[in-house]
Amino acid sequence: MKKSRIFIPIIASVLAVVTMNAQSAEERGLQIAKTAEKADEGFGSSIVELKMTLKNKNGQTSERFLTTRTLELTEDGDKSLIVFESPKDVKGTATLTFTHKVGADDQWLYLPSIKRVKRISSNNKSGPFVGSEFAYEDLSSQEVEKYGYKFLKEDGDLLVVEQDPVDPKSGYTRRVVTYNQSKGYRLEKIEFYDRKNALLKTLVYSDYKLYKNKFWRAATFNMVNHQSNKETLLKFGEYNFGAELADEDFTEVALKRAGS
Amino acid sequence: MHKKLLFWVALGLMATTVGFAQEKEKPKSVHELELEMEAEYRYFLDDAQFTGQLNHYPSFALRPDYSLEWNKGYESINFTGFFRLDRDDERTHWDIRELYYQKAKGNWELSFGLKKIYWGVAESNHLVDIINQTDAVETFDGEEKLGQPMAQFSYITNKLGTFEFYYLPYHRKRTFPGEKGRLRFGTVIDQDDLGYESGAEEWRQDFAVRWKHYFGIFDVGISHFYGNGREPLFVFDNQGNINAFYPVINQTGLDLQVTHDAFLWKLEAIYRNADAQDFTALVAGLEYTFSNIDGNGLDIGLLGEYLYDERDELSLNALQNDIFFGSRIAFNDVQDTSILIGGITDLESSSKIFSLEASRRFGSNWRAEVEARIFNEIDNTELILSNFREDSFLRFTISRFF
Numbered sequence: 001m002k003k004s005r006i007f008i009p010i011i012a013s014v015l016a017v018v019t020m021n022a023q024s025a026e027e028r029g030l031q032i033a034k035t036a037e038k039a040d041e042g043f044g045s046s047i048v049e050l051k052m053t054l055k056n057k058n059g060q061t062s063e064r065f066l067t068t069r070t071l072e073l074t075e076d077g078d079k080s081l082i083v084f085e086s087p088k089d090v091k092g093t094a095t096l097t098f099t100h101k102v103g104a105d106d107q108w109l110y111l112p113s114i115k116r117v118k119r120i121s122s123n124n125k126s127g128p129f130v131g132s133e134f135a136y137e138d139l140s141s142q143e144v145e146k147y148g149y150k151f152l153k154e155d156g157d158l159l160v161v162e163q164d165p166v167d168p169k170s171g172y173t174r175r176v177v178t179y180n181q182s183k184g185y186r187l188e189k190i191e192f193y194d195r196k197n198a199l200l201k202t203l204v205y206s207d208y209k210l211y212k213n214k215f216w217r218a219a220t221f222n223m224v225n226h227q228s229n230k231e232t233l234l235k236f237g238e239y240n241f242g243a244e245l246a247d248e249d250f251t252e253v254a255l256k257r258a259g260s
Numbered sequence: 261m262h263k264k265l266l267f268w269v270a271l272g273l274m275a276t277t278v279g280f281a282q283e284k285e286k287p288k289s290v291h292e293l294e295l296e297m298e299a300e301y302r303y304f305l306d307d308a309q310f311t312g313q314l315n316h317y318p319s320f321a322l323r324p325d326y327s328l329e330w331n332k333g334y335e336s337i338n339f340t341g342f343f344r345l346d347r348d349d350e351r352t353h354w355d356i357r358e359l360y361y362q363k364a365k366g367n368w369e370l371s372f373g374l375k376k377i378y379w380g381v382a383e384s385n386h387l388v389d390i391i392n393q394t395d396a397v398e399t400f401d402g403e404e405k406l407g408q409p410m411a412q413f414s415y416i417t418n419k420l421g422t423f424e425f426y427y428l429p430y431h432r433k434r435t436f437p438g439e440k441g442r443l444r445f446g447t448v449i450d451q452d453d454l455g456y457e458s459g460a461e462e463w464r465q466d467f468a469v470r471w472k473h474y475f476g477i478f479d480v481g482i483s484h485f486y487g488n489g490r491e492p493l494f495v496f497d498n499q500g501n502i503n504a505f506y507p508v509i510n511q512t513g514l515d516l517q518v519t520h521d522a523f524l525w526k527l528e529a530i531y532r533n534a535d536a537q538d539f540t541a542l543v544a545g546l547e548y549t550f551s552n553i554d555g556n557g558l559d560i561g562l563l564g565e566y567l568y569d570e571r572d573e574l575s576l577n578a579l580q581n582d583i584f585f586g587s588r589i590a591f592n593d594v595q596d597t598s599i600l601i602g603g604i605t606d607l608e609s610s611s612k613i614f615s616l617e618a619s620r621r622f623g624s625n626w627r628a629e630v631e632a633r634i635f636n637e638i639d640n641t642e643l644i645l646s647n648f649r650e651d652s653f654l655r656f657t658i659s660r661f662f
Contacts, residue, residue, distance in 0.1 A: 124551035
């Protein structure tokens with residue numbers, strides 16, 4: 001009995017080596033990311049309102065309301081338009097982002113007080129988005145090409161993959177991403193490791209809802225910063241996949257209209 | 261009087277469009293009403309240069325904002341009003357900043373009414389921006405504008421960029437400080453005293469076009485304006501008398517920005533042509549941002565711009581051959597704290613202007629701002645700027661948003 005108990009792990013590891021030869025951890029990681037991307041393909045466009053709650057280490061909170069419009073593109077990265085509804089002194093401030101699979105994203109900022117559109121540098125990936133625990137890179141469209149991959153482990157339905165940002169300007173050395181393969185490869189959790197490879201933040205996705213029998217969208221994102229003990233909670237409203245947005249809804253003209 | 265007219269035109273327009281909106285069956289409309297109340301205090305550090313001017317200016321302003329959207333946001337009516345009460349009678353004024361109906365469909369957008377348009381890329385001077393008249397009593401930087409009556413049509417193409425056409429049926433005169441006001445000339449200019457070159461006066465029918473596109477890291481805009489100039493032209497005769505009027509101008513503008521890594525390279529250039537005057541002016545510079553330097557979101561941006569104006573000392577903004585340098589500090593904190601410090605120095609004289617603008621939100625509905633403008637060693641030969649040499653000031657504002 002004892003012998004066989006020793007034997008099983010050995011057989012298992014031999015099998016694992018065999019499968020790894022057939023498919024390396026890098027290949028499997030990439031394959032999972034591609035499968036996840038494929039699973040979410042075809043949503044076309046969406047509009048969603050969200051509430052962002054910032055919590056400092058003493059538990060004091062402050063809120064922001066935003067509306068996000070997204071246009072799916074397959075040959076290049078998605079386009080997005082984010083409008084601030086509150087706080088009231090920045091109401092109407094809006095950003096238009098064209099994500100690119102390779103190279104820097106294009107981004108414009110609309111300042112409603114002087115009606116000005118300003119092209120801004122997308123260089124600042126690691127900086128916080130409006131004082132929150134989300135960095136700009138955490139909220140940009142997650143394109144497969146932006147990371148290198150390494151499959152770490154399988155735990156029931158959960159697949160854990162390490163992702164290394166291609167861009168040296170990223171604030172992370174790596175992210176450890178948990179996919180749920182039985183739920184359309186939706187994301188369950190991301191752990192972010194800073195430039196010194198210390199655990200910086202954990203993002204947990206919850207309150208998932210299945211739209212159009214295909215697209216999983218989490219209604220709650222909770223980002224906890226382990227180093228500063230600050231927290232940011234995103235609560236999403238109902239996703240609208242029926243607006244049939246087009247390229248014209250993601251232009252400078254549309255950016256000004258959205259912020260007015 | 262003209263304001264009254266403007267008001268009735270705007271009201272009529274609104275009544276028509278609201279009527280139009282109600283014709284649609286069960287429009288799912290969203291409307292929002294907001295109000296900003298602002299308390300302001302301006303303190304001028306030096307004794308006045310001209311009689312009647314004061315040192316302390318407490319002031320109060322209101323900015324109501326209303327919007328009504330329907331047709332999934334593709335149709336809307338937007339209104340922004342403005343009122344200020346100040347010790348300077350001319351700075352006590354009200355305006356309809358915006359009141360327009362807008363409709364967007366596919367690749368076009370149409371607006372009717374009073375609207376504010378901004379063109380350009382530079383920070384220290386806004387040459388290309390010409391659609392709206394400057395509300396010169398409001399701010400020193402000229403970024404506050406009066407509502408401009410217009411019909412605006414934008415046509416978006418995927419490959420050729422966006423084309424915008426403006427029909428501007430009515431000209432608005434620039435505001436000037438009154439006798440009690442600072443930042444004025446020795447002679448008090450009454451805005452109604454300024455005439456027009458055009459026989460049609462403020463009812464001259466003006467036009468503008470603009471093309472805007474982007475190619476990778478390049479953002480380019482080319483514009484042309486034909487009509488009553490927004491800047492009055494000051495002509496001095498041999499006896500030293502001033503004759504000021506709004507000339508009919510043709511102005512072609514170019515604005516270009518190259519966004520490369522953390523660098524923004526900027527250029528604005530204009531060529532303005534009138535019977536009494538033609539000239540070129542440009543502003544060229546760069547902005548570089550060191551982002552997230554402390555790992556907590558602190559951004560420090562460095563700005564440098566060169567300003568040239570062929571009009572030399574006749575240029576109304578006194579920026580004829582100058583260098584602007586500055587720094588923008590953004591903390592990216594919960595309160596959106598930011599600071600902009602800068603200076604403009606004349607390359608041919610000792611004249612310098614230093615400035616500081618800082619703002620921070622308190623709670624979720626309050627915002628405080630501090631502004632300082634310091635006029636330093638202003639050369640007496642500066643035709644325009646020498647009038648302001650005693651006008652260094654501090655400005656504090658607190659706004660409550662409802």
